[in-house]
Amino acid sequence: MDPSVLAASFLPILLLELPDKTFVATLVLATRFRPLTAWVGVGLAFAVQCAVAVTAGGLLARLPDRPVAAVAAALFAIGAVTLFRGAAKAAAAEEEALAEYQRKVRGGASGLRAVGASFGVVFLAEWGDLSQLFTAGLAARFDDPLSVFAGAWAALLVVSGLAAAAGAAIVRKVSVATVSRVGGVVCALLAVVTLLEALGVDLPV
Template sequence: MVLSVVLAAFVLILPVELPDKTLFATLVLATRFPPLPVFVGVGAAFGLQTAIAVTAGSLLSLLPEALVSGVVAVLFLIGAVLLWRESRSGEEKEAEADQARERTSFVRAAAISFGVLFAAEWGDLSQLATAGLAARYAEPVSVFVGAWAALLVISGLAAFLGRKLADRLPLALLHRVAAGLFVVFAAIAVVETVRALVG
């Protein structure tokens, strides 16, 4: 393992993920489930995604950009609609969410968190950056360790901060904010799709 490559991957991936959809998706998951299973599920999804990106290397970057960004735009729009609809359910949903949080097993919460993040991370900038780093440095283990460490830092902050936010802010408000962010990310993906098709 090459420490400079680990550090390079960590330093590149950390700021890419900070304002990313993954952070907000993890925050929303943490409002529905306890933070530890969310962190475990999200961390496992990130680990698998990072391993796939490193293994595939430069092959992922060969996918048509327009196709990837178009699918991402549709997924974000669907996510925004679902979040908005959920936010309109009102106060009774918050009570139900608290009860569901208490009834949901660790394994189920972790599995849901894994599934959501695993699906959301496809075509993500950090995944493509990880693939590019793996192709550039030819040090797959070092790239994996650095990239996964950065993603774990972000998911840990989001999972544990998300629970604190849920205790202080109405769940409906968090869902509306997340829905708005998903719309923004969908718009960005549409712009990227158009650029890829025109360019």
């Protein structure tokens, strides 16, 4: 496992998901079920989604290098635009996501049933989400599926763990708009670097 690839996968996904509905979904689940139970279900859902994304990225990596780099750059650019646009309406988007998940999540379950309910809500709601596409792009760019999987899943576990443990307090103290802008900068840098690679520009290591 390559620590640099792991870190390069962890940070962007962390910044993508902190202001995203993943955080809100886990926060809602943790208020309906036991926080640890909700986190386990959410974490399992993300493990499956990361595995699928990394597999797709690995298949993409088998194609010629420059087209793969171009596709990865496009995914990173989409991530940057999404985050910058989301920063401008962060508060409204957060309230909308909170209301959406409160309608979806039903309380009353416990144990394995709560784990299954948490898994199902997040798995279905987050399928095809930007972070999953982003993970596929990372897997294609680095051609190191194990490190990308570990970094992306760790980031998602951290975000969902923060939401389950202290989500309400974090929402009050952390500016979602600022996190979105920082994530947008990171995604934009990745897009530029990957695009330069696609164009055959030699970058210093």
